[in-house]
Amino acid sequence: MTLQQYWGIVRRHWKMIVGLFALGLVLGIALSLVMPKKYEATASGFISVPTSQESANFNADAYAKSRAKSYVELGQSQTVADKVSSRIGGDADGLLKAVKITAPTNTVTVQVTATASSPQRSADVANAWIAALQEEITKVEGAWKQTGETANTDAVSTLVNYDEATAPSAPSSPKLALNTALGALIGLIVGIALAIALEVFDRRIRNVEIYNREFTAPILGKLPETSWFSKNKKRLLPDETSIGRTKGDATTGFREALRELRTNIQYVDVDNPLRSLVVTSSLPEEGKSTLSANLAVALAQAGETVVLIDGDLRRPTVAGTFGLPGNAGLTDVLAGKAEIGDVLHRWRSDSDLYVLPAGHVPPNPSELLGSSAMTDLVSELSGYAIVVIDAPPVLPVADAVVLSRKVDGVIVSVAAGKTTIDQLRTTLEHLTQVKSRVFGVVLSRVPTKGLDSEGYGYYSHKYYTQKESVHVGDRRASLPSRLAEGHGSGVRQRATDPVPPRSAAANRHEHADATATRAFPIVEQPAAEHTVTSRRGETQPTNATADNDLSFDELLGLNDDRR
Incomplete structure (x- = not known):
């Protein structure tokens, strides 16, 4: 990893790192407060070697230094400990463990450091130990002198107590400053190490950089995370009113990202314009239903x-999203129990969006979705409209893979911070194995703040600083009128054929005619009398009750009585 990547890890997990740093700090202080206090006192003795010859000073000094190590070992003996115990009390073994005897390098001194639970006790132990050591040294050196093995009877060393121990004014442990600093340092190290470990072992797709490092399929759009959906318990964005978008609107960034996605999809294949697509995901709760619903609305808003x-026959949501009845729908059409005209709903009278709910939940969803009836239905509808299918997730069931072979392509919804690299890789493998065309992915729930954000705060906090009005352009004729028109010309458009362009005047004219000719069961507002458009451009009144009984062929304008 580069230094910049490490810094990115620290920025991503800074809250955890700061938390562990603070925890270490607190633990260091708490440990210092609960630990028993210990006091240390030190007494020192000087090794003295008497001599009567000035020339022997150097030899005497060297001799004293050589004896220092031996005196340290003598001071650590059980004999000295027993003497101290008999004088000041206490267990000899315990006293021996509480005493440290050292001889600093290149010196002729011996230091005794005693540790005790009270200041005075530590001083008493150190002084008593020096005194006992003096006695033991005199005893040993005197016995050596009496052997007569040396002619230099003056070269006998002794230990002189030159620095008595005094009761310390402060405990030697615990050391509050040291423990606090050490705890904070350990907390910081653990926090950084844990952050690096989380980064290395985290397989979630959090941002575009991680996705591009692992996959080649294009990112068609990046939908920012917004609290509006969870707060309002809805999947569909609210209408944009004439007041328009204002600074701080929670849905502004999402709308702009959705429009960008819509544009990218429309230009995904210029030579073969998109007529049908499946929207799916790897696992549930990754935003595919929210994506398909709002994408369908956005496409309709573009004319x-x-x-x-709703191709998710196991957990259908489209009917509830749009507030439509879902007791009949796709399954009824595929099973031959209903005609398309009976179950196809027009969302609003001013919208060219039609919704086909899932209908009754069948025991065999995969078989129904893989049937020739489904193929024919998608082909028929895509000849006159863009078909968007909200499919189940790929990994739990095979429904989405089955549907992917019946449309122009597939869009996979990837939830930032939730979908893992392995899950998405398996999803794309399943789709490519059946030779489905994957248009790309949509990265949803992208954070608007922080290291993984994609700059969506720009839309809601900087760009739209003043109120703007939103105007939707003129729409083309309604689906029933266009279907009737397509048949009247004797030409049935294929799923891959683009809808012929129309002039603005023609659009306005046909839109006005279509408004007056919505005589199908998908009309929301009932009317006493309706009209239909014949292939000769004439309008004829028809009874509303009869319209409710229209078959799919009649909906397509194939009924000769309607011409």
Whole structure:
């Protein structure tokens, strides 16, 4: 890793690092407060070697230094400990463990450091130990002198107590400053190490950089995280009113990202314009239903005629999202129990968005979705509208893979910070194994703040600083009118054929006609009398009750009685 990557890790996990640093700091202080206090006192003795010859000074000094090590070992003997115990009390073994005897290098001194639970006790032990050591040295050196093995009877060393121990004014342990600093340092090290470990072993796709490092499929869009959906318990964005977007609008960034996604999808293949697609994900709760619903609305707002099909027959949500009845729908059409005209709903009278709910939950969803009836339905509808299918997740069931072979391509929703690299890789492998075309992925729930943000705060806090009005352009004719028109010309458009462009005047004219000719069961507002458009451009009144009984062929304008 580079230094910049390490810094990025620290920035991403700074809260955890600071928390562990503070925890270490607190633990260091708490440990210092609960630990028993210890006091240390030191007494020193000087090794003296008497001599009567000035020339022997150097030899006497060298001799004293050589004896210092032996005196240290003598001071650590059980004999000295027993003497001290008999004089000041206490267990000899315990006293021996509480005493440290040293001889500093190149010196002729011996130091005795005693540790005790009270200041005076530590001083008493150190002084008593020096005195006992003096006695033991005199005893040993005197016995050596009496052997007569040396002619230099003056070269006998003694230990002189020159620095008595005094009661310390402060405990030697615990050391508050040291323990606090050490605890904070340990907390900091543990925090950074844990952050690096989390980064290395974290397989979630958190941002575009991680995705691009692992995959080649293009990112068609990046939808920012917004609290509006969770706060309002809805999947569909609210309408943009004439007041428009204002600074701080929680949905502004999402809307702009959705428009960018819509543009990217429309230009995903210029030679073969998109007519049908499946929206899926790796696992549930990764935003595919929210994506498909809002994408369908966005396409309709751009003037496209759109049919949104709820292909998630196991956990259908589209009907509830749009507030439509879901007791009949796709499954009924595929099973031959209903005609498309009976279950296809127009979302709003001013919208070219049509919704086909899932219908009754069948025992065999995969078989229904893989049937030829489903193939024919998608082909039929995509000839006159863009078909968006909200499919189940890929990994739990095979439904989405089955549906992917019936459309132009697939869009995979990836939840930032939730979907893992391995899950998405397996999802794409499943789709490519059946030779499905993956248009790309949509990275949803992208953070608007922090290291993984994609700059969406720009939309809601900087760019839209003043109120703007939102105007939707003129729409093309309604789906029923276009379907009837397509048949009247004797030409049925294929799923890959683009809808012929129309002039603005023609759009306005046909839109006005379509508003007056919505005589199908998908109309929201009932009317006493409706009209339909014939292939000759004439309008004929028809009874509303009869319209409710329209078959799919009649919806497509194939009924000769309607011409």
